[in-house]
Amino acid sequence: MNAPAPIDYSRLFRLDGRTAVVIGAGSGIGREAAHALAAQGAHVVVADYSRESAEATAAQISELGGVAEAYELNVLDDDAVEAAAERFGTAAALVFTAATNVRKRMDDYTLDEFDRVVNLNLRASFQLIRRFGARFAANGGGSIIGFASIRAQVVEPGQGVYAATKAGLVQLAKTAAAEYGPQGVRVNVVAPGVVETPLTAQIKANDEWYGAYAQKAALGRWARPDELAGAVVYLASDASSFVTGSTLTVDGGWTAIDGRFTPPAC
Template sequence: MTAPADYPNIRTLLSLEGKQAVVIGAASGLGQASAIGLADCGAEVICADLNADGARATAEVIAGRGGQATSLGSDLTSTADADALAEQYAGADILVVTPGFNVRKRLLETTDEEFDRVIDINLKGTYRLMRSFGRKMAERGRGSIITFASFRAQVVEPGQSIYAAAKAGVVQLTKTLASELGTTGVRVNAILPGTFATALTTQIKNDPEWWTAYETKSALKRWASPHEIAGAVAFLASDAASYVTGTTQLVDGGWTAHDGRFEPSL
């Protein structure tokens, strides 16, 4: 039996040629890896970050790999910046919001200021950008918004209270916007990274016992490198994911599927 004549070529669907992607947090870590991965798939990438020099460096890396990229400084804690960015790149096909900030303290030791900071960057910053770009994409009738939550939206440990709450909020914002924009041609999905070796996990890396415990917890029993996030981002950004919206894509090495505390002899 042959495939129906109207079946598209999956390689064509996975290509991002002709698409414009705005990546927030592109200066380093998972944002940088996402930007490079999208450019490798053919997208023109706008690298945005509070660290404008870092965003420029990422754009230069992309150019050195034969891709197309520009850069600019942008503050996701500013509604004015979010609105201006969405206006400047009103034709963007893809939005990726990656920044994260964590304060690892037991809840009873946290302060109002720490709570406000974690929420403003992780949750409200994502909200601002989803709202600004979502409006533009809905008007055009197309687009893919990819938010970054965390596996901590699902599983926690002592010291993760505010961060986990913020990332769980990102998941719910993502599901809600996917529901609201479903008939407009705009898809909205969340990626939930697990243990990736980035600046956000420097505190853990500086504690060998903590680092090793995390290393052995997942099914793969290792930390992830930043580039390993790019495949999930590229898929959700592409037309190959045309029927995927409102989802939470775990990229956690099997952490949440695998209880790594003990392996019985069976």
């Protein structure tokens, strides 16, 4: 096997001439990821359930000198996902961030709520990974980047179904990495801690809850959506060319800390 060409470190994170599809780019982490990828030279497909939100993000990127196009996509529509994979199967990267949560204890969950969380967080992820994975494999490779959560690793009451979907996504990514790896497709997930997005509005509205989460992280605060963008650029670029089947945890040290009490020094 021929050795890889020497790396030009000055361009390690550049994505010039490449297309990146970002699903959920109408707001939050997805929007910031789209901006970051465009800033590195990628042609960004700004995909979102809301056409209006996708167009707004694409317009922002264009105003900053980047290249972007809006694309309306409902990831719960299997035909629509298949069509998107067909249209953008020659892209270099796929990023998907869409997710939902119903914070209830298991006894209080309805099966309709269970289905809603599982369908968006896990079933849709499965469809995206395998549809784009097959296209990327046929076209010489690519990078697939999903968004899991610290809840794939640590839980609390009221997070059971959400946590299960995120743990499931981690395992799907590992399996896809194994299955598509020989064709040059890398599959990884980013696992954020608490991030100030619309999904966490319920927590932010409760000062005690918000403060408790902030203090749990080693950095003593929540993340901003833009602080996840660097992880996406890394996983989409040549900087991570030998990284696959991995979970990149971006949680401010949340999962590194044992408990919520700092004992006195011995």
